[in-house]
Amino acid sequence: MKALCWQGVNKLSVENVPDPELHNDQDMIVRLVAGTTCGSDLHLIGGYIPAMRAGDVIGHEFVGEVVETGPGVRRHKVGDRVVVCSFVGCGRCWYCANDLWSLCDNTNTNPGYGQALFGYETAGIFGYSHAMGGLRGSHAEYVRVPFADYGAFRVPDGIDDVSALFVSDSVPTGWMGADLAGVGPGDVVAVWGCGAVGQMAARAASLLGAERVIAIDRLPERLAMAERYAGCETIDYTATDVAAELRERTGGRGPDVCIEAVGMEAHSDGPMYLYDQAKQQLRMQTDRPTAVRQAIHACRKAGTVFILGVFAGAVDKFPLGAVINKGLTVRGAQMHGQRYIPMLLERLASGELRTAHLATHTVPLDQAPKAYDMFKHKTDGCVRTVIRP
Amino acid sequence: MKKTWWVVPVIGAGAVAARRAWPAGSRSGGKPDDRWLTVTINRPVGEVGSGEKPPPPLDRFGESIDVRTRPAPGDRGTELAVRPAGREARQRSSSLPARMSGQDPRQELRQALREAKALLEAGEVLHADTPPTTRPTPAGKLLGLLNRRSGGEGVL
Ligand SMILES: NC(=O)c1ccc[n+]([C@@H]2O[C@H](COP(=O)([O-])OP(=O)(O)OC[C@H]3O[C@@H](n4cnc5c(N)ncnc54)[C@H](O)[C@@H]3O)[C@@H](O)[C@H]2O)c1
Ligand SMILES: [Zn+2]
Ligand SMILES: [Zn+2]
Numbered sequence: 001m002k003a004l005c006w007q008g009v010n011k012l013s014v015e016n017v018p019d020p021e022l023h024n025d026q027d028m029i030v031r032l033v034a035g036t037t038c039g040s041d042l043h044l045i046g047g048y049i050p051a052m053r054a055g056d057v058i059g060h061e062f063v064g065e066v067v068e069t070g071p072g073v074r075r076h077k078v079g080d081r082v083v084v085c086s087f088v089g090c091g092r093c094w095y096c097a098n099d100l101w102s103l104c105d106n107t108n109t110n111p112g113y114g115q116a117l118f119g120y121e122t123a124g125i126f127g128y129s130h131a132m133g134g135l136r137g138s139h140a141e142y143v144r145v146p147f148a149d150y151g152a153f154r155v156p157d158g159i160d161d162v163s164a165l166f167v168s169d170s171v172p173t174g175w176m177g178a179d180l181a182g183v184g185p186g187d188v189v190a191v192w193g194c195g196a197v198g199q200m201a202a203r204a205a206s207l208l209g210a211e212r213v214i215a216i217d218r219l220p221e222r223l224a225m226a227e228r229y230a231g232c233e234t235i236d237y238t239a240t241d242v243a244a245e246l247r248e249r250t251g252g253r254g255p256d257v258c259i260e261a262v263g264m265e266a267h268s269d270g271p272m273y274l275y276d277q278a279k280q281q282l283r284m285q286t287d288r289p290t291a292v293r294q295a296i297h298a299c300r301k302a303g304t305v306f307i308l309g310v311f312a313g314a315v316d317k318f319p320l321g322a323v324i325n326k327g328l329t330v331r332g333a334q335m336h337g338q339r340y341i342p343m344l345l346e347r348l349a350s351g352e353l354r355t356a357h358l359a360t361h362t363v364p365l366d367q368a369p370k371a372y373d374m375f376k377h378k379t380d381g382c383v384r385t386v387i388r389p
Numbered sequence: 390m391k392k393t394w395w396v397v398p399v400i401g402a403g404a405v406a407a408r409r410a411w412p413a414g415s416r417s418g419g420k421p422d423d424r425w426l427t428v429t430i431n432r433p434v435g436e437v438g439s440g441e442k443p444p445p446p447l448d449r450f451g452e453s454i455d456v457r458t459r460p461a462p463g464d465r466g467t468e469l470a471v472r473p474a475g476r477e478a479r480q481r482s483s484s485l486p487a488r489m490s491g492q493d494p495r496q497e498l499r500q501a502l503r504e505a506k507a508l509l510e511a512g513e514v515l516h517a518d519t520p521p522t523t524r525p526t527p528a529g530k531l532l533g534l535l536n537r538r539s540g541g542e543g544v545l
Contacts, residue, residue: 054523055529136522
């Protein structure tokens with residue numbers, strides 16, 4: 001079958017690879033209907049995520065049709081249309097049982113890396129390096145889905161493929177940020193980054209009762225989307241001093257909750273950016289935490305900062321002083337998708353949540369390398385490209 | 390090629406972090422590694438077994454390992470701990486040559502412990518996708534080696 005393979009830093013190609021096979025009783029095979037580019041893939045393509053091998057199939061956000069089930073699969077049958085969570089959870093370890101699915105103890109086939117880098121390994125994720133599970137990605141014609149009863153969800157008939165697609169990863173990620181940051185009625189929430197993840201975090205914040213949501217980015221088309229679909233106010237961070245602007249808009253208090261949805265390749269105009277970029281390229285620091293620093297600085301006293309953007313290792317100039325002296329709560333997580341997906345599908349069906357606008361482009365699998373190039377450089381107003389095999 | 394070598398320092402950084410993460414002394418040449426390898430299994434003690442009757446695949450180690458179980462605090466299931474039986478075996482297992490050649494019995498034990506947990510909790514041990522889609526490159530070969538170790542290697 002055809003699949004999109006990582007071939008080295010900033011090199012992708014479509015290759016013929018062997019079809020996936022059932023290896024465990026609880027596996028199933030899904031025929032891809034649609035997949036999408038995710039900001040997390042950019043970190044991986046850029047070589048910032050360790051333990052990639054030339055030829056690894058990437059992709060982790062997808063919807064498809066069940067074509068084969070292992071003997072241990074109970075909840076799905078051939079022909080079902082399913083959206084599959086990007087992180088794989090066994091459903092029965094302590095973490096899965098406590099709805100902390102991206103921390104599953106039993107789905108990373110190479111636990112040594114995570115244990116070395118982070119102290120403990122994460123759950124496995126599709127197509128996201130040997131350190132994060134060693135599982136094949138979904139930008140292919142078929143993909144093997146382990147622990148299928150827990151990670152795959154039937155898409156209700158009223159929901160189209162493209163709307164359902166984003167419920168695999170970006171929507172639950174955004175929702176989790178607002179939920180675990182404790183957003184509630186009366187809060188003013190600021191969101192850094194208006195990619196799919198940031199837009200969904202902003203929408204979740206308003207559905208969870210936030211009084212006001214302020215979204216921050218530099219790309220006008222994304223800011224416009226956040227206004228239109230998430231009902232936010234916006235700030236172009238290249239046009240103003242973000243912290244001062246937030247202070248002014250919040251009666252001098254600062255936002256109650258700050259959600260960072262940018263990640264380790266954040267951009268900025270300041271001198272700090274050149275410093276971070278140089279250090280990152282020399283691999284003296286693995287991540288560029290521009291937006292995290294800003295969020296911590298701007299947050300109100302005793303507020304909460306939630307980091308949704310992906311970081312892989314160590315950062316420099318982390319404002320620890322602000323965290324302790326302002327009494328902040330700083331949290332982060334990879335997405336616990338299984339916890340939210342059924343609820344999100346219901347909200348999608350009821351029209352409360354909309355995702356289709358994120359799909360600004362659609363390409364066949366053959367053109368996926370070009371699609372990633374466009375997504376990386378944010379050209380032609382690209383927010384997400386849908387990839388159809 | 391020029392750019393792919395970036396990947397290596399990142400892995401290298403991980404390896405350095407790993408060395409640092411390991412408790413000082415536990416790997417020092419000659420000193421027997423008395424530390425227990427432990428996991429917590431989200432099942433009651435009765436299902437996990439005991440020193441006399443360890444769960445599969447640990448049962449295949451027979452007399453060559455020490456095994457103990459105890460309830461984990463706060464309803465977190467059962468703590469299962471194992472180590473090579475006897476000081477002599479433990480001494481051998483912590484030697485550098487044994488570790489490098491993949492002959493370290495602690496690595497095999499670590500892997501078996503993880504598998505016991507997965508079998509009890511999830512009913513199966515997740516296998517990586519095969520056949521692989523990767524092609525051989527120098528950095529990739531190094532990674533392949535690390536991957537093979539990574540199932541057993543770690544801080545358990
Ligand atoms: N935690 C999780 O489980 C999870 C899941 C999916 C994605 N992610 C991460 O979320 C992040 C966003 O993903 P995405 O798909 O929306 O990516 P994206 O690349 O489409 O969006 C990132 C946005 O951040 C903006 N940005 C860059 N620098 C900024 C700054 N200094 N201030 C404000 N905005 C800035 C960019 O202009 C862009 O619009 C990535 O880091 C991704 O890895 C995390
Ligand atoms: Zn993603
Ligand atoms: Zn689990």
